[in-house]
Amino acid sequence: MAPRKIIIDTDPGQDDAVAILLALASPEDLDVLGITAVAGNVPLALTQKNARIVCELAKRPDIKVFAGCDRPLRRDLVTAEHVHGKTGLDGPQMADPTMPLQDQHGIDFIIETLRSEPAGTVTLCPLGPLTNIATAFEKAPDIVDKVQEIILMGGAYFEAGNITPAAEFNIYVDPEAAEIVFKSGVPIVVMPLDVTHKALTTAPRVAAFRDLGTQVGDMVAAWTDFFERFDKEKYGSEGAPLHDPCVTAYLIKPDLFTGRHVNVEIETVSELTKGMTVADWWRVTDRPANALFMGDMDAAGFYDLLTERLARL
Ligand code: BDR
Ligand code: CA
Secondary structure (H helix, E strand, O other): OOOEEEEEEEOOOHHHHHHHHHHHOOOOOEEEEEEEEOOOOOOHHHHHHHHHHHHHHOOOOOOOEEEOOOOOOOOOOOOOHHHHOOOOOOOOOOOOOOOOOOOOOHHHHHHHHHHHOOOOOEEEEEOOOOHHHHHHHHHOHHHHHHEEEEEEEOOOOOOOOOOOOOOOHHHHHOHHHHHHHHOOOOOEEEEOHHHHOOOEOOHHHHHHHHOOOOHHHHHHHHHHHHHHHHHHHHHOOOOOEOOOHHHHHHHHOHHHEEEEEEOEEEOOOOOOOOOOEEEOOOOOOOOOOOEEEEEEEOHHHHHHHHHHHHOOO
C-alpha cells in the first residue's frame, strides 16, 4: 500500500518532536507533505523554529515547514513553558536550524494541498491547538470534504484536565477552533489524556532510547528526561506521557489503540469548564457520533514501535 499522505500541524514541544521523528522514520507508512506550526506550548516564533530543528535532527531538511497562526481565534494565547521549558524544547543543547522556513503561510499550504491532492487522500494530524485547521476550514470551506481523516491529540474524559480541572491544554487554548473542527463532519480520531497518560516513559524505556547509541536516541532520551520532571513532581507518576506520538503511532499501527465512536462537544462558554471535551462515552444522549474517542492503548507495543523506528534515524 502507498504511504498515507499527512500534514502534521504542531507546536513543538518535546512530545511533538518525538511524534514528528516517528513519522519521518516511517516513510513506508507515512508521506509527510509538510509541517505547519501553530502557537501553543510556546509562541509561534519558537514552534516553527523547533519544527525545523526536529527535521534537521532527522536529516530531513527537505521537509517543508510553514508558520501558521500566532494566536487563537478569539482568545489570548496561553502557553506551557512550565511543562516544556522556555524554548519549548528545553533539555539538550541544540543549534539553530539552517533549513529555511517556507514563505507561504501555513493556512494557505493546508488549503492548497487539499485542493491539489485527490479528495480523501490527505490526513491532518494536529498535535497542538486547532487554530490552523479551523482557520483553513473557515477560509476555504470547500476543503473540508476533501480531508481523509483528522487524527488529533487533545481532550480528555476520564482524566479530565491538565491545564484546568476540566480541560486538556490543546483544546483549552483554542476551544472555538476545536468546536469548528469537531463540528466539521470530517472523520476524527481523538487521542485524549485517557490514552496518552498510559504512554508513560519509564527508566527502562528511556534507557532503550539512549541505548540506540545515535544522536536521535540521545536527544529523545534527554528531552524525555526534561519533560518527565514536571509530571513526576506534579502527579507523582513514574514518568512523562508521550502524548503526541500516539497520533503518529496510530497511523502506523492502529491496533495499538481501542476506543468508541461517540459524540464529542466542546465547551466554549463556561469560564469554569471552557475547553472541556464533553464526550458521550456512555452514549446517554442521542447526539450523533462525530469522533472515534480512544480509551486504551498497548503501551508496551507503542514503546517497542517507537524504539524500533527511531533506531532507523
Ligand atoms: C498536549 O499539550 C502539549 O503540552 C503537548 O505537546 C500535547 O500536545 C497535552 O495536553
Ligand atoms: Ca503538542
